[in-house]
Amino acid sequence: MKGDMVRDLQEKFFQIAAKEKRIIYRLFYLAYIIIFWVFVWGSLEIIRQTPNASFAYNLGVWSGRAAVTMLAVVLIPGILGRFGIQIKVTRVFTFYRRQLGITTFLLSFTHGMLVRIVARIALGWYPISRAPLFELFGSLALSLLFFLFITSNDWSVGRLGLWWKRLHRFVYVIVWLILFHTILQRVSVWSVMISAVAMLEVVSLIYSKY
Numbered sequence: 001m002k003g004d005m006v007r008d009l010q011e012k013f014f015q016i017a018a019k020e021k022r023i024i025y026r027l028f029y030l031a032y033i034i035i036f037w038v039f040v041w042g043s044l045e046i047i048r049q050t051p052n053a054s055f056a057y058n059l060g061v062w063s064g065r066a067a068v069t070m071l072a073v074v075l076i077p078g079i080l081g082r083f084g085i086q087i088k089v090t091r092v093f094t095f096y097r098r099q100l101g102i103t104t105f106l107l108s109f110t111h112g113m114l115v116r117i118v119a120r121i122a123l124g125w126y127p128i129s130r131a132p133l134f135e136l137f138g139s140l141a142l143s144l145l146f147f148l149f150i151t152s153n154d155w156s157v158g159r160l161g162l163w164w165k166r167l168h169r170f171v172y173v174i175v176w177l178i179l180f181h182t183i184l185q186r187v188s189v190w191s192v193m194i195s196a197v198a199m200l201e202v203v204s205l206i207y208s209k210y
């Protein structure tokens with residue numbers, strides 16, 4: 001009985017996601033605008049050191065957590081696919097892979113900016129010479145994500161051809177960089193989640209080859 005209900009719900013979710021693409025694309029655009037607005041608003045609060053500055057910092061931390069979650073969502077269908085597991089809900093994520101990837105970059109960018117980069121550039125805080133190693137991993141991950149972000153469009157797919165695929169395989173490197181970025185800080189839900197995804201990614205790749 002409960003199983004039937006879950007299946008019905010999954011089916012409904014799947015059908016809405018498949019049929020209402022235009023509405024869902026618009027919702028993604030709205031999310032991009034909100035994230036960008038958080039970046040601009042938060043940066044100004046931090047630069048001006050208003051009473052909202054620590055709230056802006058917290059929004060930055062949560063953007064990083066949301067980015068890690070998004071990345072896991074983007075990668076799970078591929079992992080399950082390599083293990084030969086087909087779940088309708090994860091196929092929905094595949095429909096919107098590009099939009100989820102763009103959201104991941106925008107969240108990561110807002111995160112990096114609000115927790116360090118804006119204060120570093122505008123206020124001279126957190127000097128780069130004293131930046132801990134975990135930040136280097138985060139910065140590398142963000143730099144690589146940037147290239148995936150700017151090539152997440154039909155024009156780039158057409159122009160780059162096979163190179164587009166090669167470039168987007170860097171997502172496997174990015175996962176490991178984020179793993180080190182988070183685990184070098186502390187063991188948390190976020191570091192454990194990305195570690196599980198990174199390990200499963202490797203195991204599923206080996207599994208699919210043999």
Ligand code: HEM
Binds near residue numbers: 115182186
């Ligand atoms: C792909 C890019 C990135 C992702 C997905 C990411 C994700 C995360 C996550 C999940 C946390 C842990 C939050 C927690 O333990 O609760 C974190 C913390 C942190 N990240 Fe990133 N990060 C990225 C890039 C960066 C960059 C570029 C910087 C700065 C240059 C940065 C600086 C920090 C700092 C300072 C913290 C500690 C924040 C605090 O607890 O006060 N991150 N990041």
